[in-house]
Amino acid sequence: MTEGKEISYSIAMAANIPPPNPMVLTGDWNTNWDNFRDEFEDYALATGLHEKPNEVQAATLRSLMGSECRHIYRHNLTLTARLQCDAKAILDALENYFKPARNVIYERFVFGSCKQEEGGAQVNERNPGGETPLLALCKALRREPTGPGTLKLLRYLLDNQADPNAQDRSGRTALMYSCMERAGAQLASTLLSAGSDPSMADYSGASAMVYTINAQHQPTLQLWQEGLLCLSA
Numbered sequence: 001m002t003e004g005k006e007i008s009y010s011i012a013m014a015a016n017i018p019p020p021n022p023m024v025l026t027g028d029w030n031t032n033w034d035n036f037r038d039e040f041e042d043y044a045l046a047t048g049l050h051e052k053p054n055e056v057q058a059a060t061l062r063s064l065m066g067s068e069c070r071h072i073y074r075h076n077l078t079l080t081a082r083l084q085c086d087a088k089a090i091l092d093a094l095e096n097y098f099k100p101a102r103n104v105i106y107e108r109f110v111f112g113s114c115k116q117e118e119g120g121a122q123v124n125e126r127n128p129g130g131e132t133p134l135l136a137l138c139k140a141l142r143r144e145p146t147g148p149g150t151l152k153l154l155r156y157l158l159d160n161q162a163d164p165n166a167q168d169r170s171g172r173t174a175l176m177y178s179c180m181e182r183a184g185a186q187l188a189s190t191l192l193s194a195g196s197d198p199s200m201a202d203y204s205g206a207s208a209m210v211y212t213i214n215a216q217h218q219p220t221l222q223l224w225q226e227g228l229l230c231l232s233a
Helices: 003-015 029-047 054-066 067-075 085-097 104-118 135-142 148-159 174-180 183-191 208-215 218-225
Strands: none
Touching: 003 104, 029 054, 029 085, 029 104, 067 085, 104 208, 135 148, 135 174, 148 183, 174 183, 174 208, 208 218
């Protein structure tokens, strides 16, 4: 058994939590990658892997991604020795490979606009990946920092009755993604003003507060501390 597999096995046994399935390279890569990354990040949080040293997290990720994905990691990515010991850097590099750069926010905004024109309530219709336009927008912030354009699109969807508490297949909401991806306090505040519930938890039991703490994003943490993002009793 390799070092990474031994680490993964010991962590999983200690927490009695099954590891994620390997990345699947048949069918829709975009959806398959989203599923793998979501499952791995939930696993890392639930088992406490995210608190382990970076090299342990990276070794565990390599052992769980599957042989085909490992081949891409070894032969199609260019990562420095330092980044090879950083699980988030590996995940981001693989995401860039499986989900080529494009104007994701604009594309998903058009999706929401078309649904709005077709009948209003359909602004909450889900795409094949199980995302509403609002969820897709906030999830796309993983690589795109929040700016005026993003906030404008966010407000457009909310003004047209987008459900701020819609959950994706992992149970996450737009607020959770905004906190997880360090999208900014202003975006989180906008979601809360529209009725986003900060007490909601995803299927791993984590709330927006948990994701804010894990992301260590000081402006959003400060908002929690000031009571502007208070959890319900």
